[in-house]
Amino acid sequence: MSQAALPSTIAAAVDHELVIKKSRFLAHLAPVSSVAEADAVVARVRKGSWDARHHCVALVVGPHAEQQRSTDDGEPSGTAGVPMLEVLRHRAVTDVVAVVTRYFGGVLLGAGGLVRAYSSAVSETLDRARVVRRQVLTEVMLEVPHADAGRLDNVLREWAAQHGAVLGGTEYGAAARFTLLVPPDAVARLADDVAAATAGALVPRPGASRVVDVPA
Missing domain, CATH: 3.30.70.240 (Alpha-Beta Plaits)
Structure with missing residues (x-):
């Protein structure tokens, strides 16, 4: 195995909420050991917040962060999943899934506003997690x-x-x-x-x- 520094992970699931121009962004980060486990976390979040408009996802899995995925789930392309994934990459974490559920507040945020909102949701939630x-x-x-x-x-x-x-x-x-x-x-x-x-x-x-x- 490589002796280079390995990505960290988080000890337990953590939640955080942002409200931006009346839209609610509910971020949920959870430690996972596989893509299948990450998919199960996403499914639980979707079921629990079934009435939300968007459930955007970013995940990184593997000892060396080998598997990475993201989805905008109906938001304009590149405004949600990729910015979320970039936060996980920049913070050098793996075996983590991030789900940001958005309840639309009636005010359009624009592409730049969405990027900032989704990336901030993940970053601020990660700040509250215990990193391992x-x-x-x-x-x-x-x-x-x-x-x-x-x-x-x-x-x-x-x-x-x-x-x-x-x-x-x-x-x-x-x-x-x-x-x-x-x-x-x-x-x-x-x-x-x-x-x-x-x-x-x-x-x-x-x-x-x-x-x-x-x-x-």
Whole structure:
């Protein structure tokens, strides 16, 4: 996987309303893991606001934002879906669907006004969302004798905080098994530091790398 910075996502759905020249713009952003899931979100919004004139959509899906779609849903071409999508692109988020429902207020906004309204609706809603950073991390396992588990827990917790790693859960069987998610370029350093902390008695076992949501 590429070590380049990955797009972020959002932790939970968020809603926001704008009123511009009597038109109501109801924006709904939701985290999704597929285009099908995004379509289901859009369907729910349409059903909930069945009497609205427009339900414009932009979505970005995939670890590297590979899939992108937008629709103007009856607004003049290029005035809704594309501006909404541009906000998601500019803010570098993925696995997100944005639906902006418009209740027409009787005053025409013009093409420029619509672009500003739809893009502002998504941007201001995204400002209210909790953004989750993503990173490619390598899973590393370390088996520790029970007698040393408490000391190693402290060592690994401090190491993770200093090296951008995440200390996961601990399993207790014949030995205590620690799981860490480590930046790929820090795996060798972990092995060296564990060796130093245990006089060479313990050796971490690297596993697969995967995309992980990490606290922002």
